[in-house]
Amino acid sequence: MQSFVKIQWQSLALPQSQLCLAAVLKCGQSFRWMSFGSAPTEEYHLCLADRVVCLKQDPTTLFYRTLLSRPQPSALPQQLADAETLVWLKDYFQLDVDLQKLYAEWAIRDKVFSSIETRFAGIRMLRQDPFENLISFICSSNNNIGRITKMVHALCKHYSPLLLSMPNPSDPLVEVPYHPFPSPTVLAAPDVEATLRDLGFGYRAKFIQKTAQMLVETHGSGEQAERFLAGLRTASTGDAREELLKLMGVGRKVADCVLLMSLDKHEVVPVDTHVHQIAIKHYGLKGSLNSKTAMTPKLYEEINTKLVNVWGDYAGWAHSVLFTSDLKAFSTHGVEPAAAENALPTPPPTPSPRKRKSNAPDASKTSSQDDALPSSSLLAPRLKRRRTTDTTIASS
Structure with a gap:
């Protein structure tokens, strides 16, 4: 095991109103961040191609450090690595965008937003690697955050070599391995589908392998396919969007998530059943919260247009705040401990053994609402033998 205890934390003045790690890294945008410990000293780690980036924060400062695969012989290479990491952080979190200014504008435009802006401050869009973002959201079809996270980590562990390992910050006796995200060339191999099925990816295994294969065959191996997506x-x-929709298993919802979360299309609002319910509940869209309405292309466009008209050029960013605020997993986020008890929903009475047996949900077919995310956790896609055209906006 390598020793990283001497790697110092660097600091960047950044209030939590501009970036709240506990919300941004857990609300279903990215699935590879590991968290250790608990607030207010929680750490977050992400493995990139050549380093592990570690983050933590207090109310006024973002702390970061860079762990390289090999110990550095002098301080200069480490200083250079920290400087590179700072550049990456500013790009990844899009820190050139003044989030407080956007919140103020949304609060003026939208009374619903104004009621949550203080409690859910600091939620911004990530600018992710497009290929990782694409594959992760193909995994999200009819899934929940916890299971997607396990799948994405399994993908990295199986198809990327170990970059480094280090002690768990919460338990130094436990060693944590770190694997980068695999390349399109690796995932395009013909045997990938069968292996991913064995790993529990189900029908998504074919989508992942075929999408990687299509990218490599059309745009080239090595880094060429990744450069195409970034382009x-x-x-x-x-x-x-048209280019993304050509790929296997990519429908309008997955395409829009990639557009928003890695391709700089800030105005795009990904729509699923959960977002549909928000539009009905808060923004005057006709429909019933209790009925299951098929997500047709016409309805998708209607919801998207309505929300863009409410929030403006950064509508996709505002959507993420509203979406997060509506999740049960965030029911006590930003609530003082004394008030948190009252914020929790009252649990239903425990059913009798007979009722429990007859009414118990099939875990393989349902997703926890606590883990709802902007891809399709509440949706049941209709699978077809040919390439699906919209696997992520079918009604639940």
């Missing part, structure tokens, strides 16, 4: 950042929203 969509400069394309129009319509053109970039």
Whole structure:
């Protein structure tokens, strides 16, 4: 095991109103961040291609440090690595965007937003690696955050070599391995589908392998496929969406998540059943909260247009705040401990053994609402033998 105890934390003045790690890294945007400990000293780690980035924060400061795969012979290479990490952090969290200014604008435009802006401060969009973002959201079809996280980590562990391992910050006797995200070339191999099925990916295994294969065959192996996806950042929203929809298992919802979360299309609002319910509940869209309405392309576009009209050019960012605030997993987020007890929903009476047996949900077919996310955790996609055209916006 390597020794990293001498790697110092670096600091960046950044209030939690601009970035709240506990919300941004746990609300279903990215699935590879590992968390250790608990607030207010919780740490977050992410393995990149050549390093592990570690983060923590207090109310006024973001702390970061860079762990490289090999101990550095002098302080200079470590200083250079920390400087590179700072550049990456500013890009990944899009810190050039003044989030407090956006919150103020949304609060003026939207009374619903104004009622939650203080409690759910600091929720911003990540600017992720497009290929990782794409594959992660293909995994999200009819799934929940916990299971997606396990799948994505299994993908990395199986298809990427170990970069480094180090002690768990919460339990130094436990060693934690770190694997980067695999490349399109690796996931395009013909035997990937069968292996992923063995790992529990189900029908998503075929989508992942075929999408990687299509990217490599069309745009080249090595880093060429990844450069193609990153290049969509400069394309129009319509053109970039059209390219994504060509890929296996990518429907309008997955495409819109990738557009928003890695391709700089800030105005895009990904729509699923959960977002549909928010639009009905708060924004005057016609419909019933108790009925299951098929998510047609027409309805999807209607919801998207309505919410963009409410929130403006950064509508996708505002959507993420509203979405997070509506999740049961965040029911006590930003609530003082004394008030948190009252914020929790009252549990239903324990059913009798007979009722428990007859009414128990099938865990393999349902997702926890606590783990709802903006991909399709409440949806049941209709699988077809041919390439699905919209696997992530089918009604639940």
